[in-house]
Amino acid sequence: MPVIVVGTEKNFAALRPRLISGRVSNAAVGEIVAAVRVANPHADLDKLEPGTILTVPDDLPHVSVRGEVSLDDATRGAIEGLANAGVAALEELVAAARIRESEGKTERKLLDGSLAGSETEAGARRDRALGADVKAIRQAIADEEAAATERVAALKQAQAGWGAELEALKESAR
Numbered sequence: 001m002p003v004i005v006v007g008t009e010k011n012f013a014a015l016r017p018r019l020i021s022g023r024v025s026n027a028a029v030g031e032i033v034a035a036v037r038v039a040n041p042h043a044d045l046d047k048l049e050p051g052t053i054l055t056v057p058d059d060l061p062h063v064s065v066r067g068e069v070s071l072d073d074a075t076r077g078a079i080e081g082l083a084n085a086g087v088a089a090l091e092e093l094v095a096a097a098r099i100r101e102s103e104g105k106t107e108r109k110l111l112d113g114s115l116a117g118s119e120t121e122a123g124a125r126r127d128r129a130l131g132a133d134v135k136a137i138r139q140a141i142a143d144e145e146a147a148a149t150e151r152v153a154a155l156k157q158a159q160a161g162w163g164a165e166l167e168a169l170k171e172s173a174r
Helices: 012-019 026-039 073-115 118-126 128-173
Strands: 003-005 053-055
Touching: 003 012, 012 026, 026 053, 073 128, 118 128
Parallel strands: none
Antiparallel strands: 003 053
């Protein structure tokens, strides 16, 4: 059964263009109003409130609700604006994460380079404990590099999924 979300419409007469296509007789309009009233005992069709959800029986002649959910222009615009803002925020988040991952990669390379210095290697050969520490640090750097690669992949996957969901939200409002 189609659903209409009331926007700025104050009564059924204002809602009529979203329900009825073309010209219909007053008798047919009366039948449609009666059927909508029965389907929506919670709503006062003479005094509609924004956000009221109306179920529209799908067996009514002359009724043409676009899609499963009908929204007014203002609500569609708000949803599209919200989805666009979400896309922009997502792009900013991804850009910031990429910058941070790049900075982290640079830091790991510098640290690894420091550990590869001749003095550190010589000290690690002379002192077993230092050698074990250097080896553990290098392993931690490698582990962090692998984790960073996984984070980048997860971020790309999340961005694709979230982007698709935001696009679907925009489509559902059209």
